[in-house]
Amino acid sequence: MADSSSADRIVADLRTWISSAAPGAQLPPSRTLVARYGVSPVTVQRALRTLSSLGLVEGRPGAGTFVRARTVARVQDYGWQTAALGAPRSMPTLSAAMRAAPDDVIALHSGYPDAELLPGQLVRAAFARAARSDTVLSRSPAAGLPDLRAWFAAELGAGAPADIAPPAAADVVVLPGSQGGLSAAFRALVGPGRPLLIESPTYWGALLAAAQAGVQVVPVPSGSDGPDPEELSRAFAQTGARAFYAQPAFANPTGAYWSRQRADQVLATVRRHGAFLIEDDWAHDFGIAADPEPLAARDDGGHVVYLRSLTKSVSPAVRVAAVIARGPARERLLSDVQASSTYVSGVLQSVALDVVTQPAWRTHRRHLRGQLAARRDLLLEALREHAPLARVEAVPKGGLNLWVRLPDNTDPAVVARDCEAAGVRVAPGNEWFPAEQAGAYLRLNYSGPDPGAFGEGARIIGRVLEDHRGR
Amino acid sequence: MADSSSADRIVADLRTWISSAAPGAQLPPSRTLVARYGVSPVTVQRALRTLSSLGLVEGRPGAGTFVRARTVARVQDYGWQTAALGAPRSMPTLSAAMRAAPDDVIALHSGYPDAELLPGQLVRAAFARAARSDTVLSRSPAAGLPDLRAWFAAELGAGAPADIAPPAAADVVVLPGSQGGLSAAFRALVGPGRPLLIESPTYWGALLAAAQAGVQVVPVPSGSDGPDPEELSRAFAQTGARAFYAQPAFANPTGAYWSRQRADQVLATVRRHGAFLIEDDWAHDFGIAADPEPLAARDDGGHVVYLRSLTKSVSPAVRVAAVIARGPARERLLSDVQASSTYVSGVLQSVALDVVTQPAWRTHRRHLRGQLAARRDLLLEALREHAPLARVEAVPKGGLNLWVRLPDNTDPAVVARDCEAAGVRVAPGNEWFPAEQAGAYLRLNYSGPDPGAFGEGARIIGRVLEDHRGR
Numbered sequence: 001m002a003d004s005s006s007a008d009r010i011v012a013d014l015r016t017w018i019s020s021a022a023p024g025a026q027l028p029p030s031r032t033l034v035a036r037y038g039v040s041p042v043t044v045q046r047a048l049r050t051l052s053s054l055g056l057v058e059g060r061p062g063a064g065t066f067v068r069a070r071t072v073a074r075v076q077d078y079g080w081q082t083a084a085l086g087a088p089r090s091m092p093t094l095s096a097a098m099r100a101a102p103d104d105v106i107a108l109h110s111g112y113p114d115a116e117l118l119p120g121q122l123v124r125a126a127f128a129r130a131a132r133s134d135t136v137l138s139r140s141p142a143a144g145l146p147d148l149r150a151w152f153a154a155e156l157g158a159g160a161p162a163d164i165a166p167p168a169a170a171d172v173v174v175l176p177g178s179q180g181g182l183s184a185a186f187r188a189l190v191g192p193g194r195p196l197l198i199e200s201p202t203y204w205g206a207l208l209a210a211a212q213a214g215v216q217v218v219p220v221p222s223g224s225d226g227p228d229p230e231e232l233s234r235a236f237a238q239t240g241a242r243a244f245y246a247q248p249a250f251a252n253p254t255g256a257y258w259s260r261q262r263a264d265q266v267l268a269t270v271r272r273h274g275a276f277l278i279e280d281d282w283a284h285d286f287g288i289a290a291d292p293e294p295l296a297a298r299d300d301g302g303h304v305v306y307l308r309s310l311t312k313s314v315s316p317a318v319r320v321a322a323v324i325a326r327g328p329a330r331e332r333l334l335s336d337v338q339a340s341s342t343y344v345s346g347v348l349q350s351v352a353l354d355v356v357t358q359p360a361w362r363t364h365r366r367h368l369r370g371q372l373a374a375r376r377d378l379l380l381e382a383l384r385e386h387a388p389l390a391r392v393e394a395v396p397k398g399g400l401n402l403w404v405r406l407p408d409n410t411d412p413a414v415v416a417r418d419c420e421a422a423g424v425r426v427a428p429g430n431e432w433f434p435a436e437q438a439g440a441y442l443r444l445n446y447s448g449p450d451p452g453a454f455g456e457g458a459r460i461i462g463r464v465l466e467d468h469r470g471r
Numbered sequence: 472m473a474d475s476s477s478a479d480r481i482v483a484d485l486r487t488w489i490s491s492a493a494p495g496a497q498l499p500p501s502r503t504l505v506a507r508y509g510v511s512p513v514t515v516q517r518a519l520r521t522l523s524s525l526g527l528v529e530g531r532p533g534a535g536t537f538v539r540a541r542t543v544a545r546v547q548d549y550g551w552q553t554a555a556l557g558a559p560r561s562m563p564t565l566s567a568a569m570r571a572a573p574d575d576v577i578a579l580h581s582g583y584p585d586a587e588l589l590p591g592q593l594v595r596a597a598f599a600r601a602a603r604s605d606t607v608l609s610r611s612p613a614a615g616l617p618d619l620r621a622w623f624a625a626e627l628g629a630g631a632p633a634d635i636a637p638p639a640a641a642d643v644v645v646l647p648g649s650q651g652g653l654s655a656a657f658r659a660l661v662g663p664g665r666p667l668l669i670e671s672p673t674y675w676g677a678l679l680a681a682a683q684a685g686v687q688v689v690p691v692p693s694g695s696d697g698p699d700p701e702e703l704s705r706a707f708a709q710t711g712a713r714a715f716y717a718q719p720a721f722a723n724p725t726g727a728y729w730s731r732q733r734a735d736q737v738l739a740t741v742r743r744h745g746a747f748l749i750e751d752d753w754a755h756d757f758g759i760a761a762d763p764e765p766l767a768a769r770d771d772g773g774h775v776v777y778l779r780s781l782t783k784s785v786s787p788a789v790r791v792a793a794v795i796a797r798g799p800a801r802e803r804l805l806s807d808v809q810a811s812s813t814y815v816s817g818v819l820q821s822v823a824l825d826v827v828t829q830p831a832w833r834t835h836r837r838h839l840r841g842q843l844a845a846r847r848d849l850l851l852e853a854l855r856e857h858a859p860l861a862r863v864e865a866v867p868k869g870g871l872n873l874w875v876r877l878p879d880n881t882d883p884a885v886v887a888r889d890c891e892a893a894g895v896r897v898a899p900g901n902e903w904f905p906a907e908q909a910g911a912y913l914r915l916n917y918s919g920p921d922p923g924a925f926g927e928g929a930r931i932i933g934r935v936l937e938d939h940r941g942r
Contacts, residue, residue: 018633019630082799124602136595161489187683260483317606317611328553339650343790345816
């Protein structure tokens, strides 16, 4: 009589063997198995039947038992996961700005500059140097390489007035990209369920990070000169918020650039409410007719938490950013960053530092300014000529984008879909609004590939808008 | 009469000028300022007095007004931040394992293998190749480079039995290190305030990520063959938890290695409770007398979420890891990872893929196995000889650590402090316990620099323990 626990043991053992065997491999003959396991032939037969019923082996009459070809077509039911996971948090989906475009599409949707705008030679040389150095095999300190931290501090400190203590290297925490800095800042300085004031419209990545951190987003309308200080003050007072996220220079998507006076008013408002300004200086290297003057350089009271990324201007493969903060806020940020990313690759850090400390980096940035100006003006001109229904309300003094107003009652998502069908990809404006849209907008990026196609792109947008008007 | 708003305007303007001027630079003479601003001399004097009272300028009689040297010694009061930040979340501090050690210290505390255990030539060559490729200037897709995702899927799928569908490249999300994967998994699969079962003791980085995610940690005791399935089942039933975090192969810190039978029992328990096993296969490349057999390879029902990092075995500068999950869980994970890190540098991904697909990588791993065995045995022998009070209860079959039991009533933190004072750095065991310690332990890492000093290190530990016994 067959011993069922012995049979189970043989099944378990043979499953292990089968898992590493090639499909079609022959199993040892029954008599070998009888001898090996010290069981009866009936027990061996029982084990082989079990394996066969599991679809793992097949008998071929007169030949023996063989490992079956792996079956992978089984349809899985993951329904149980829905119960285990519970209701999803409401998270914005990934922006259109992050989608890769096929080569034959005119790409005005991306958030990243084309390779021709990057310091390619510098980046290649820096990676080659890093490959020969010890950093390829070493671990970076948690807060970042000391020299890179000092460079970030010095860059910001260069804008500090004489009566303001400039930031120190110790105030800097290096991050694997600024998205991680947004998440960390919202978690560490605001926290789940607590209010965060945020410009409307604002960077969609910040809205994503805010949703992930579970903070309660409170939109503050913001125009081409930033938010109205009285509105901002009211929002602080009404919600009890202790933090305001903003992009004072060349805001994404609007291109807004705060005047010095407006910046001082916002800083005073933030101070009066005992709050933080989370200043996202994403376009620090993308000035055209103006240069960013970080508010963080004019505050040494710990009110401004400053985010600066090198990813967009050095290379999308060099994901290095920094957050600069003073006081307990810095400790909270560092502890959060460590819990979520431990440290940033020392190679990426040393490549970033290598690039930005080369004399050729200054030359590159001067050249970049001219390229961005020419691209911006080319796209503006093309829109004026071919898409008169698309209105640019303010010519941006820097950054990478035009914020284009569409006729009222146009649905930007439908316009974007129709444009894409006609061969040009654009980013619908709704993704940048934390709440109601102030109007119908598209964001058009002039730093993408092939500015020679801007004319054709504008022509398509113009046609699509005409069609929509006719509806 | 002086016009106060004109004076303010001049103050603001000159502050901008001063901020970019060198200390000692001379301001334009008063008559120049009168003409430039179209104001009275009294207004100019008023503005200069204001600048002087701010400490920004100084008058030198008979010479003019000059920019003062920057004062940076001001002591800042960041007390307001405490109110703005609210009570800190209770977060474990960074582990002793992350501290950098001076060169003259015997380092048995680190969690990272020494450079001599890394495939240095492969890593250098891979970085040099990457420097010449287009990846240095391109953006990676959000979920990772397709080839690297396919490699991770194939590695795990190689262990799948014939009746289990192996994972596909589409199930893989590439991460900037496994710490980010822990954070993402705890946030996306468990969520704030909800229970997470966790082995005790367990990896301190997981405790840190759990604290950051705000999940409620429920310790499940785990011995050298993993957790007792009945205890685990009870913990699921009592807490309603839907996830269990574990390290089935060469657990950090204990070195525990689950038998196949135990693994099957745990998998069955997890399935029965409609739950996830978050399997951290951190030591996949560090087998000595055994090899990891991921549970994830034997589940295609979406119950196992698999974490695999290349950072420790390829290089600490190549921060690349992957999470492999199926069903809605993968979507939730991807959305969380994108919100916190957008994407991983394509250079690091292509370097990782380059290294692990070289034939020399297999040779390296074979060689590494021998090195780890020799180092483990050397440290074991040294402890046996020189530190008989330090007891290794189970010789680990892989991994990087010995988990050393100290005499009862010893305080591991004090032992660690005394060892450090005597020249050897060790990690006190308490950092690895989510709740009460099951005993007094040290974690000793045998993959650090200079195994030649293991004897001396053991001698010091032995002396410190003797001293403690005498107290």
